[in-house]
Amino acid sequence: MESYARFAEVYDELMTDIPYDEYVEWVMLHAPSENYPNLLDIGCGTGTMALMLDEAGYNVSGIDLSEEMLAVASSRIASKGAKIPLFAGSMDELEGFSELDVAIIPIDSINYVTEEKAIKETLQRIYASLREGGQLFFDVHSLFKMDEIFLSSPFTYDDGGVTYIWHTEPGEYEHSVYHSMSFFVGTENGLYERFDEEHFQRTFAPQQYVAWLEEIGFKSVFVTADWSHESPQEESERIFIRAIK
Structure with missing residues (x-):
């Protein structure tokens, strides 16, 4: 993705x-x-x-x-x-x-x-x-953010128009993280549209x-x-x- x-x-x-x-x-x-x-x-x-x-x-x-x-x-x-x-x-x-x-x-x-x-x-x-x-x-x-903070998921966010659920897991390399995010975006008819994204980051x-x-x-x-x-x-x-x- x-x-x-x-x-x-x-x-x-x-x-x-x-x-x-x-x-x-x-x-x-x-x-x-x-x-x-x-x-x-x-x-x-x-x-x-x-x-x-x-x-x-x-x-x-x-x-x-x-x-x-x-x-x-x-x-x-x-x-x-x-x-x-x-x-x-x-x-x-x-x-x-x-x-x-x-x-x-x-x-x-x-x-x-x-x-x-x-x-x-x-x-x-x-x-x-x-x-x-x-x-x-x-x-x-930083290494601390990658190894400690990011891996304390799940994280959530909701401002009324955009909601997300963000999960993380360790990547294949040292000091790397997979981010898996599901977004729910409000539409004009009052419903929410969902889409998903996966991100991979690594630091040194x-x-x-x-x-x-x-x-x-x-x-x-x-x-x-x-x-x-x-x-x-x-x-x-x-x-x-x-x-x-």
């Missing part, structure tokens, strides 16, 4: 707790748009962050594997009168970009790339697409990501956690990584 197929319809409603503005501030702090204007949003989803970065002064382009997500993003961008080129493609097959000032892989998108070879290929292709001094920003689920220790980045050639790598400037702790949930070419 394709990840982010029908999910694109309800994605934004379920992501209201994500502080996108803090992500944008993180990028702006280290790569201000006046000095790092050209930015590629990899795994741009429904375009929320791409639009925020566009409004912050960056020349933004977006790429995502999901055609459904890109359709939502295109509609959102058009409704704001913005001009943000969007492309369909897998991040481990990234090509056609060069001399980028900034690349971002936001909101644990890289955790959907589950094979080590594909992760390293993704980082290598981004490295090749950045100019000297260009920066990569991305975040991943922060030190592993740092090792890959340094092996590829990034000269400086910085690691923080949980929307802060602090180093990761044992129970940190989201790891943020910035690397400079």
Whole structure:
């Protein structure tokens, strides 16, 4: 079953707790748009962050594997009168970009790339697409979140219009999780339409990501956690990584 197929319809409603503005501030702090204007949003989803970065002064382009997500993003961008080129493609097959000032892989998108070879290929292709001094920003689920928090399912959600039941189980790799979600979306006639999605994510220790980045050639790598400037702790949930070419 394709990840982010029908999910694109309800994605934004379920992501209201994500502080996108803090992500944008993180990028702006280290790569201000006046000095790092050209930015590629990899795994741009429904375009929320791409639009925020566009409004912050960056020349933004977006790429995502999901055609459904890109359709939502295109509609959102058009409704704001913005001009943000969007492309369909897998991040481990990234090509056609060069001399980028900034690349971002936001909101644990890289955790959907589950094979080590594909992760390293993704980082290598981004490295090749950045100019000297260009920066990569991305975040991943921590080991604690993958091994402890996610596996304490089931989780439920109900806002009156969208309801879901979310089950998880350990994946075939260490620090990986299968997500099985059943959604019930309200319709105009007062009934609910059900659809199901399955997602698979995998993460690695922060030190592993740092090792890959340094092996590829990034000269400086910085690691923080949980929307802060602090180093990761044992129970940190989201790891943020910035690397400079």
